[in-house]
Amino acid sequence: MNQQDTPKVALVTGAGRGIGKAIAESLAAEGHTVVCVSKNPASCGGVAEAIVAAGGKAVAKAVDIADSAAVSAACAEILAQFGAVDILVNNAGITKDGLVMRMSDSDWDDVIRTNLSGAFHWVKGLVSPMTRKRWGRIVNISSVSGVQGNAGQANYSAAKAGLLGLTKALAREFAKRNITVNAVAPGFITTDMTAVLPEEVQQKIKTMIPLSRFGSPEEIAATVKFLCSESAGYITGQCFSVDGGMAM
Numbered sequence: 001m002n003q004q005d006t007p008k009v010a011l012v013t014g015a016g017r018g019i020g021k022a023i024a025e026s027l028a029a030e031g032h033t034v035v036c037v038s039k040n041p042a043s044c045g046g047v048a049e050a051i052v053a054a055g056g057k058a059v060a061k062a063v064d065i066a067d068s069a070a071v072s073a074a075c076a077e078i079l080a081q082f083g084a085v086d087i088l089v090n091n092a093g094i095t096k097d098g099l100v101m102r103m104s105d106s107d108w109d110d111v112i113r114t115n116l117s118g119a120f121h122w123v124k125g126l127v128s129p130m131t132r133k134r135w136g137r138i139v140n141i142s143s144v145s146g147v148q149g150n151a152g153q154a155n156y157s158a159a160k161a162g163l164l165g166l167t168k169a170l171a172r173e174f175a176k177r178n179i180t181v182n183a184v185a186p187g188f189i190t191t192d193m194t195a196v197l198p199e200e201v202q203q204k205i206k207t208m209i210p211l212s213r214f215g216s217p218e219e220i221a222a223t224v225k226f227l228c229s230e231s232a233g234y235i236t237g238q239c240f241s242v243d244g245g246m247a248m
């Protein structure tokens with residue numbers, strides 16, 4: 001932990017598995033209290049328990065982030081318990097892939113509501129005390145699909161590109177309150193999300209990645225941890241690609 005870093009309260013969505021779990025663990029290792037959010041109580045509960053068992057501080061909160069009323073109620077409960085959340089990582093996301101001509105309205109809406117509107121609702125619910133403290137970090141997890149676009153992922157690419165616009169707008173809106181807002185755009189990372197890709201598709205994708213391999217959740221968490229630190233206090237409105245060189 002940087003000498004200047006003091007323990008904070010962090011909230012990570014999608015902390016039950018994959019990238020979000022690695023982010024929650026790395027922020028807990030910095031001494032922060034981590035509110036682990038996921039849809040399934042067992043997944044965020046397991047991660048929070050493991051952090052506590054390892055000597056860290058964490059609580060679990062099961063919330064469907066696609067449900068704006070549920071997010072708003074959860075924010076009120078979390079603020080009643082902790083007073084403020086200092087670090088917000090909007091990581092939870094889903095895919096419902098398909099070519100546009102065959103994409104259902106519900107697959108479009110579900111992905112936008114979860115991946116993009118979800119982030120907006122957490123910011124709206126948590127930012128007020130952050131502005132009063134005049135210190136905050138918000139990190140939105142976008143994707144190489146949002147940076148470059150990806151055929152078969154119009155809904156996901158639009159949501160992830162939307163997160164980049166949201167990041168830049170929020171960075172300008174909250175800069176005077178000393179709140180930084182940045183995005184991280186992972187490439188292909190080894191998690192449940194990419195485990196569904198057939199082996200031959202994974203091999204083909206690796207030929208398109210300059211570093212020739214998928215990344216690990218910990219490699220995304222390392223960048224997020226830095227952006228949430230005191231040392232990153234002069235960085236805002238940026239998108240960091242952590243993608244093995246895909247989006248140069």
Ligand code: NAP
Pocket residue numbers: 013014015016017018019020037038039040041043044063064065066091092093094114141142143144185186187188189190191192193194
């Ligand atoms: P993952 O392994 O599928 O885990 C997703 C997490 O998000 C889970 O904890 C899940 O909760 C949670 N979640 C999904 N929908 C939710 C909802 N409606 N309400 C609350 N929680 C919800 O995904 P991942 O690969 O770690 O991806 C994390 C983020 O990185 C996503 O935004 C993804 O788009 C982005 N990303 C991933 C990759 C990649 O290659 N893996 C690449 C670029 C960007 P439960 O555990 O309860 O199901």
